[in-house]
Every structure is written in structure tokens, then in C-alpha cells.
Amino acid sequence: MKTFFQVWCIALGLGFIWPQVWRAVRHDTSHGISPFGLMHGLVGSSLWFTYGLLEGDIAIWFSNISFLIAQSIIISVVYRHGKIPRVVLLRVALALVALALVLTQVSATPVGFVAIAVSGSSIVPQLLHVIRTENLHGISISSYLITIVNCSSWLIYGFIINDPMVSAQNFFAIPIIVYITMKAYQWRAANPDYVATAA
Numbered sequence: 001m002k003t004f005f006q007v008w009c010i011a012l013g014l015g016f017i018w019p020q021v022w023r024a025v026r027h028d029t030s031h032g033i034s035p036f037g038l039m040h041g042l043v044g045s046s047l048w049f050t051y052g053l054l055e056g057d058i059a060i061w062f063s064n065i066s067f068l069i070a071q072s073i074i075i076s077v078v079y080r081h082g083k084i085p086r087v088v089l090l091r092v093a094l095a096l097v098a099l100a101l102v103l104t105q106v107s108a109t110p111v112g113f114v115a116i117a118v119s120g121s122s123i124v125p126q127l128l129h130v131i132r133t134e135n136l137h138g139i140s141i142s143s144y145l146i147t148i149v150n151c152s153s154w155l156i157y158g159f160i161i162n163d164p165m166v167s168a169q170n171f172f173a174i175p176i177i178v179y180i181t182m183k184a185y186q187w188r189a190a191n192p193d194y195v196a197t198a199a
Contacts, residue, residue, distance in 0.1 A: 005157045006059040012150040013063020017070040020143035030078040032136035032184065034129035037122060038078060039092050042071050044119025046096050047103070051115050051165070054108035059157070060166070112165035120169030123176045130180050136187040137194055144181040148174060 024030060045067045052060025078084050103111050130136065151170040158167025 002160055005153065005160055009059045009150075009153050009157050010063050012146065012153055013059070014066040016143060016146040016150040017067050017074075018143070019146065020140040021070045021073050023140040023143070024074050024077045024138060027137070028077070029138040030074075030081045030083055031138040032130060032133055032187075033074065033078060033138045034125045035078050035083045037125035037129060038071060038075050039084070039088065040118070040122040040125055042068065042075065042092065043096065043099070044115065044122040045071065046099060047111060047115035047118055050100065050103050051108055051111045054104070054111055055163075057161075116165055116168050120172050123173050123180075127176050127180060130183050136184045137191070139180070139184040139187075141181060141184050141188065144177055144184065147177050148181065151177065 024033065045064045049061050049064035049068065052058070052062070052064060075084065075089075079086075079089060103114075130139070151174050155167045155170035155174070158164060158170075
């Protein structure tokens with residue numbers, strides 16, 4: 001059972017973000033995407049990557065490599081649209097290097113707690129952005145649907161391996177992701193012929 005869920009979670013972890021990358025790049029749009037949420041998520045994923053390495057759990061660290069690459073591509077689109085200042089990118093890059101140097105010197109437990117706090121709250125900026133923003137053209141509904149399955153799977157996987165840290169943030173994230181998905185679907189249904197003309 002553990003091996004099955006490892007493979008399943010790795011597959012979902014590798015794949016869930018890529019429809020969002022495709023939509024952002026193909027449509028050249030960042031409408032509905034929170035710049036702060038992207039940066040927040042990048043830091044959170046880096047923490048989970050570190051936690052996975054410290055725990056020696058390939059499902060955790062390997063799936064986060066894919067997310068880090070994908071998130072960086074989306075950030076490049078948002079940056080090109082002028083929604084993330086260069087100085088912010090540099091500060092986040094320096095913070096990631098500092099985190100890597102510090103956290104690889106400690107045990108997995110404190111890293112896990114920090115990962116839960118940072119990664120678990122990383123969906124909040126996106127939620128607030130979706131609530132405040134009228135145009136949700138840039139949000140990939142398919143990516144969010146896969147994310148719901150992904151988070152549900154990680155929640156179960158955490159119970160299977162007796163690691164509540166893996167499960168914890170998903171109790172909080174899943175309802176928010178469902179809400180964002182519904183909002184994006186409603187926007188898409190109300191604007192079937194929308195063509196992005198500007199980021």
C-alpha cells in the first residue's frame with residue numbers, strides 16, 4: 001500500500017501543476033494568479049523538498065522538484081508582465097539559499113513544522129486574490145482539479161506512513177482549492193468567448 005501511494009503521489013505531484021504552466025505560457029496570461037502566492041508557494045515547496053531529503057522519502061522530495069521548476073516558469077510569466085519586481089525575485093532567491101544552508105543542518109521535525117506553516121498558508125494569498133479579482137482567465141481549472149486529487153492523496157499518504165506532518169496542511173488546503181476551482185469555473189462559464197489582450 002505504501003509503495004502504491006508513493007508512486008501515485010509522485011505521479012500527481014509531478015503532474016498537477018503543469019496544466020497551469022501550459023495555460024499561463026500558451027495564453028500568455030497571469031490574470032487571476034497571485035504573484036505573492038507564487039513566491040509563497042515556491043518557498044513552501046522548497047521546505048517540503050528539504051523535509052523529504054532529511055526524511056529520505058523520495059515521494060516528497062522528488063515531486064517537489066517538478067513543482068519548483070513549474071512554479072519558476074509561471075513566475076517568469078508573471079515577472080514578464082511586470083507584476084513581480086526584480087528586487088523581490090532576488091530577495092526570494094537569497095532567502096531560499098539561506099533556508100537551504102540553515103535547514104539542512106537541523107533535524108526533519110522542525111523543518112516539517114515550518115513547511116506546514118509556510119506551505120499550508122501559501123494558498124491563502126491565491127484565495128484572497130481570487131476573491132478580489134474579477135478576471136480569472138489565467139487559472140487552469142484542470143490543474144486545480146488535479147490538485148484536489150493530489151492533496152487528498154497526500155493526506156491519505158500521511159496516514160499510511162504515520163507522518164501527520166504530511167497530512168496536516170491538506171485538511172486546510174482542500175476546501176480552499178475547491179472554492180477557487182468553483183470560482184474559476186463560474187468565471188469561465190460566464191465568459192466563454194474571452195480572449196486575453198493584456199496580462
